[in-house]
Amino acid sequence: MLQRVLIANRGEIAVRIIRACKQIGIETVAVYSTADRDSLHVQIADQAVCIGEAHASKSYLNMENIISAAITTGAEAIHPGFGFLSENAQFAKLCESCGIRFIGPKSEIIKKMGDKAEAKRLMIEAGVPVVPGSIGEVTLEEGQKIIKEIGLPVLIKASAGGGGRGMRIVREERDFEALYRAAKQEAANAFKHDGVYIEKLIIDPLHIEVQVIGDKYGNIVHLGERDCSIQRRNQKVIEEAPSRLDDELRQKMFDAAVKAAEYVKYENAGTIEFIVKDNAFYFIEMNTRIQVEHPVTEMITGIDIVREQLRVAGGKPLRFKQDEVTFNGHAIEVRLNAEDPKKDFMPSPGNITLLHVPNGLGIRFDSMLYTDYEMPPYYDSMMGKLIVHGFSRLDAIRKMRVMLEEMIVEGVPTNQNFLTMILMHSEFVKGNIDTGFIAKHIKELLNYET
Numbered sequence: 001m002l003q004r005v006l007i008a009n010r011g012e013i014a015v016r017i018i019r020a021c022k023q024i025g026i027e028t029v030a031v032y033s034t035a036d037r038d039s040l041h042v043q044i045a046d047q048a049v050c051i052g053e054a055h056a057s058k059s060y061l062n063m064e065n066i067i068s069a070a071i072t073t074g075a076e077a078i079h080p081g082f083g084f085l086s087e088n089a090q091f092a093k094l095c096e097s098c099g100i101r102f103i104g105p106k107s108e109i110i111k112k113m114g115d116k117a118e119a120k121r122l123m124i125e126a127g128v129p130v131v132p133g134s135i136g137e138v139t140l141e142e143g144q145k146i147i148k149e150i151g152l153p154v155l156i157k158a159s160a161g162g163g164g165r166g167m168r169i170v171r172e173e174r175d176f177e178a179l180y181r182a183a184k185q186e187a188a189n190a191f192k193h194d195g196v197y198i199e200k201l202i203i204d205p206l207h208i209e210v211q212v213i214g215d216k217y218g219n220i221v222h223l224g225e226r227d228c229s230i231q232r233r234n235q236k237v238i239e240e241a242p243s244r245l246d247d248e249l250r251q252k253m254f255d256a257a258v259k260a261a262e263y264v265k266y267e268n269a270g271t272i273e274f275i276v277k278d279n280a281f282y283f284i285e286m287n288t289r290i291q292v293e294h295p296v297t298e299m300i301t302g303i304d305i306v307r308e309q310l311r312v313a314g315g316k317p318l319r320f321k322q323d324e325v326t327f328n329g330h331a332i333e334v335r336l337n338a339e340d341p342k343k344d345f346m347p348s349p350g351n352i353t354l355l356h357v358p359n360g361l362g363i364r365f366d367s368m369l370y371t372d373y374e375m376p377p378y379y380d381s382m383m384g385k386l387i388v389h390g391f392s393r394l395d396a397i398r399k400m401r402v403m404l405e406e407m408i409v410e411g412v413p414t415n416q417n418f419l420t421m422i423l424m425h426s427e428f429v430k431g432n433i434d435t436g437f438i439a440k441h442i443k444e445l446l447n448y449e450t
């Protein structure tokens with residue numbers, strides 16, 4: 001088993017990983033930027049090392065400093081969390097070559113699956129259905145040819161993309177060239193790689209993803225699916241498990257996800273993302289890391305995914321077989337952000353003057369907040385995740401409403417009321433949700449008093 005782990009991340013996920021390590025007796029090393037001196041992950045870790053200035057490129061993306069911190073503190077493994085270096089194959093490789101275990105899949109798998117265009121090619125080989133479109137990255141001319149073949153509208157996507165960024169919808173052929181160039185430019189700026197590929201735009205699909213986990217002995221198990229259709233600008237806002245798919249389609253997706261993971265000999269935790277429309281499902285990408293929304297799966301399976309990640313990274317086999325994974329009730333997660341929905345969701349970090357979090361059976365708050373915490377402006381605006389578990393979807397919805405009603409976060413604008421409006425919306429309650437839900441109902445959802 002691992003003895004000491006460095007957590008190369010910040011915020012709620014660093015806190016969550018540190019807690020999991022402590023529970024199983026693993027010593028923890030936090031790293032932090034100069035802007036994060038007072039953050040919770042630094043306070044609860046056994047040791048903490050400053051790795052650079054506030055800007056992520058100087059600290060949380062600074063591979064040399066992170067590796068040095070691991071070596072000097074004697075950490076044998078690094079957990080990358082999500083975002084930052086979590087899907088950076090070069091970093092995973094650097095860990096491997098320095099004799100440090102990277103808690104995730106092997107660097108070559110990250111490389112293969114992190115290139116979204118290449119990953120689709122592999123999935124076609126594996127026999128997993130993908131969204132129709134180009135095979136691999138395209139030049140302008142190839143793109144023009146593809147749109148004639150598959151028809152408009154299409155989506156231009158960055159092969160290095162993530163976090164809902166770097167996508168362009170093309171509805172008219174005459175707009176293609178300008179949008180192609182804009183997408184390439186945005187991809188170059190955001191991801192330092194400007195390759196793009198083309199996909200048929202599926203109108204208002206469901207986003208359904210399957211959690212998988214594998215060990216080094218070739219065992220791969222899925223932990224069921226999550227519905228992450230409640231999105232704003234292709235970014236998830238609310239996630240739930242299970243989805244409302246019928247059992248036949250659900251089983252087909254489980255089989256496809258396991259087949260996909262087996263095809264690339266996947267190790268550790270990962271997620272196969274699909275979009276679903278008219279009873280058909282299509283692979284869109286694989287995330288080779290722990291995801292923001294993993295707690296909803298934990299709630300319905302009773303499996304602590306981060307602990308399992310640590311376990312398999314330490315060389316142990318998976319603790320359970322597929323038929324030992326059972327699903328109970330329904331879980332919902334909302335992402336609480338420091339942002340002002342009424343000002344076009346403008347990020348609004350600042351001082352948390354008061355925090356009150358309700359409690360009870362099947363209620364969880366994954367967060368780095370504390371009263372008088374100063375949220376630095378340099379990073380993501382996510383302040384935490386509220387997660388509830390109920391015996392049914394409606395029970396979970398009700399529980400979440402109670403929680404949101406009682407919860408108090410003062411000092412900065414948040415999306416708390418906006419989240420409540422979604423939980424109260426009759427179409428949400430009926431389960432009439434798809435990735436267009438927020439855009440479709442935005443007027444009603446913003447109609448609350450501040």
Ligand code: ADP
Pocket residue numbers: 082083084161162163164190191235236287290291292293380382
């Ligand atoms: P999920 O939410 O399903 O875990 P996302 O792709 O939305 O997956 O990303 C998880 C987190 O990592 C988000 O907080 C997002 O802002 C961040 N993230 C993802 N990709 C990038 C990227 N390329 N650059 C910066 N942040 C990213």
Ligand code: ADP
Pocket residue numbers: 131155161162163164165199200201202203204205207231234235273275284285435
């Ligand atoms: P990211 O790497 O940013 O997470 P994804 O490829 O996972 O990007 O897509 C993010 C979201 O964008 C999806 O959940 C879905 O809502 C939307 N999306 C992606 N591809 C398509 C598509 N071909 N048609 C319609 N919507 C799509």
Ligand code: MG
Pocket residue numbers: 273285
């Ligand atoms: Mg995605």
